[in-house]
Amino acid sequence: xxxxxxxxxxxxxxxxxxxxxxxxxLWWREIVRFYRQPTRVVGVLASPLVxxxxxxxxxxTSFRSGGGPGQQHYLDYFYPGAxxxxxxxxxxxxxxxxxxxxxxxxxxxxxxxxxPRTAIxxxxxxxxxxxxxxxxxxxxxxxxxxxxxxxxxxxxxVAVVVFLVSFSLTALGFAIAWPMDSSQAFHGIVNLFLxxxxxxxxxxxxxxxxxxxxxVIMRLNPLTYGVEALRGLLYPGAETTxxxxxxxxxxxxxxxxxxxxxxxxxxxxxxxxAA
Amino acid sequence: MVSKAAVxxxxxxxxxxxxxxxxxxxxxxxxxxxxxxxxxxxSFDVRSAELFGLLGPNGSGKTTLFRILSTLMVPTAGRAIVxxxxxxxxxxxxxxxxxxxxxxxxxxxKLTAYENLWHQGHLYGLRGSALKTRVGEILTRVGLADRAKxxxxxxxxxxxxxxxxxxxxxHHPGVLLLDEPTTGLDPGARRDLxxxxxxxxxxEHVSVLVTTHLMEEAERCDRLxxxxxxxxxxxxxxxxxxxxxxxxxxxxxxxxxxxxxAEHIHARFHxxxxxxxxxxxxxxxxxxxxxxxxxxxxxxxxxxxSVSKPALEDVFIHRTGHKFWSEEREASAEETTKKxxxx
Numbered sequence: 001x002x003x004x005x006x007x008x009x010x011x012x013x014x015x016x017x018x019x020x021x022x023x024x025x026l027w028w029r030e031i032v033r034f035y036r037q038p039t040r041v042v043g044v045l046a047s048p049l050v051x052x053x054x055x056x057x058x059x060x061t062s063f064r065s066g067g068g069p070g071q072q073h074y075l076d077y078f079y080p081g082a083x084x085x086x087x088x089x090x091x092x093x094x095x096x097x098x099x100x101x102x103x104x105x106x107x108x109x110x111x112x113x114x115x116p117r118t119a120i121x122x123x124x125x126x127x128x129x130x131x132x133x134x135x136x137x138x139x140x141x142x143x144x145x146x147x148x149x150x151x152x153x154x155x156x157x158v159a160v161v162v163f164l165v166s167f168s169l170t171a172l173g174f175a176i177a178w179p180m181d182s183s184q185a186f187h188g189i190v191n192l193f194l195x196x197x198x199x200x201x202x203x204x205x206x207x208x209x210x211x212x213x214x215x216v217i218m219r220l221n222p223l224t225y226g227v228e229a230l231r232g233l234l235y236p237g238a239e240t241t242x243x244x245x246x247x248x249x250x251x252x253x254x255x256x257x258x259x260x261x262x263x264x265x266x267x268x269x270x271x272x273x274a275a
Numbered sequence: 276m277v278s279k280a281a282v283x284x285x286x287x288x289x290x291x292x293x294x295x296x297x298x299x300x301x302x303x304x305x306x307x308x309x310x311x312x313x314x315x316x317x318s319f320d321v322r323s324a325e326l327f328g329l330l331g332p333n334g335s336g337k338t339t340l341f342r343i344l345s346t347l348m349v350p351t352a353g354r355a356i357v358x359x360x361x362x363x364x365x366x367x368x369x370x371x372x373x374x375x376x377x378x379x380x381x382x383x384x385k386l387t388a389y390e391n392l393w394h395q396g397h398l399y400g401l402r403g404s405a406l407k408t409r410v411g412e413i414l415t416r417v418g419l420a421d422r423a424k425x426x427x428x429x430x431x432x433x434x435x436x437x438x439x440x441x442x443x444x445x446h447h448p449g450v451l452l453l454d455e456p457t458t459g460l461d462p463g464a465r466r467d468l469x470x471x472x473x474x475x476x477x478x479e480h481v482s483v484l485v486t487t488h489l490m491e492e493a494e495r496c497d498r499l500x501x502x503x504x505x506x507x508x509x510x511x512x513x514x515x516x517x518x519x520x521x522x523x524x525x526x527x528x529x530x531x532x533x534x535x536x537a538e539h540i541h542a543r544f545h546x547x548x549x550x551x552x553x554x555x556x557x558x559x560x561x562x563x564x565x566x567x568x569x570x571x572x573x574x575x576x577x578x579x580x581s582v583s584k585p586a587l588e589d590v591f592i593h594r595t596g597h598k599f600w601s602e603e604r605e606a607s608a609e610e611t612t613k614k615x616x617x618x
Contacts, residue, residue, distance in 0.1 A: 036385045087482035109381035113398035114370040
């Protein structure tokens with residue numbers, strides 16, 4: 001009886017929900033959904049190690065005779081690229097949840113709630129960013145095996161770079177996923193653009209050694225700056241094409257542009273039903 | 276029970292004179308998709324604390340109308356006003372006023388019932404201990420308090436629907452919009468849901484707009500709008516609508532040619548006849564007396580005959596001249612719903 005009586009004391013719908021509270025709730029939902037699915041957790045923890053060991057070791061023995069970038073072992077050279085690859089894949093693929101949310105109807109209930117569209121982008125993108133950045137940082141545990149010993153400041157700077165790369169790529173993933181209604185189509189686009197993006201980021205071979213036109217693409221590729229920044233931080237002695245501050249600034253700019261892109265996608269006026 | 280009545284009596288008067296204006300006002304609403312007109316100038320009002328039904332076959336435009344009212348689509352022309360907010364011009368203000376329950380589920384199966392509502396509350400600006408209390412309240416209301424901490428994926432279809440309903444009601448909306456809410460529910464769960472809706476109207480004075488394609492559900496509404504191919508074909512209480520049909524409805528299964536039989540009956544008895552496939556349909560007072568006459572008049576022409584009191588389906592046939600479900604229309608409607616929803 002008591003509960004029914006209070007249910008009647010109808011409070012006037014509270015003031016604006018603002019951006020932060022809905023963003024927070026969408027972000028937290030993303031995290032909870034992640035750890036409720038144990039296979040995803042296993043994938044996140046195991047895949048970095050497998051990538052690095054398998055690809056790095058394979059390439060390492062195949063290409064060692066080529067002199068190698070700097071005088072590094074290839075497994076060491078490949079380490080920053082592997083980290084970026086992990087972040088790239090996790091970032092982009094977490095945003096498949098946008099398609100799932102649309103299919104499962106959850107997105108509809110968010111769209112009819114008095115929530116600014118910015119909050120939807122921010123919540124989802126920060127959720128994906130958190131997952132991929134955490135995964136990227138977990139990969140740092142293997143750093144000593146790649147001959148890297150980091151002090152706390154370096155770890156912090158690496159974290160900033162990983163966060164920026166995660167954020168920009170998650171926002172990109174959001175912008176790609178938003179108008180799509182099937183995860184197959186999403187895979188198609190991802191394979192078409194993102195794998196080449198990674199291949200030409202300096203992850204596998206350095207910018208300096210590339211042919212001219214590849215070099216141009218590499219310079220235009222925002223991921224290159226992520227790889228370069230990480231390489232600079234992890235191996236202070238290694239040759240890098242861009243100084244750290246300019247690489248970081250480029251990443252920040254890339255993040256903002258990608259977020260703006262996601263924001264535009266969400267606010268796009270279409271004649272199609274919203275979901 | 277007595278204490279309950281007293282509690283509600285307190286809140287009653289306040290709510291009653293709160294909104295004399297219609298809660299929902301749909302004015303000459305038109306919506307066109309690229310090559311199809313889904314709504315062709317529809318107008319009606321929904322009154323305060325009313326259980327209003329939108330009845331129509333698939334593809335009649337009721338889902339389009341629902342999407343406009345819930346701010347998911349902007350109409351091509353006309354206005355839809357909910358609680359004083361124009362759906363096209365002030366979607367943000369309107370969203371605060373409405374609770375929406377979609378045909379497809381929107382609950383997150385990986386989360387518990389409590390978590391689903393906790394997130395929902397945040398989307399509506401509720402937080403902290405007030406939100407906690409409210410979630411407890413609403414879960415009690417829909418009879419799920421003891422399952423609050425369980426994941427929704429472990430719930431039955433009927434229970435998942437109740438979580439949907441709780442989501443829609445959490446922020447005390449003045450209007451609740453439901454799109455075919457009983458889809459996929461067994462008869463028991465269906466009945467439960469309608470009892471909740473009636474209770475909401477009676478006890479909390481929430482106005483409810485519900486779309487349905489089921490006659491027996493439409494019967495339970497206070498007032499009905501019947502839609503067909505984007506047009507409003509009838510509006511009124513179920514009793515009013517049925518009373519417009521003169522007397523009884525007589526259906527004849529023709530043994531040979533229904534059209535010919537209808538013509539003969541018309542010539543002989545001077546009654547209006549309608550042909551529906553292989554059947555002839557007649558509306559007439561005192562149907563039981565008419566039956567022996569017509570059977571005697573056309574021996575061998577009539578395979579079967581039935582007399583019934585008019586139902587809502589008869590209202591639909593009366594107004595549109597065809598059956599509620601026709602094969603070809605259903606097929607094309609199916610297609611468009613699939614396209615629209617991608618479910």
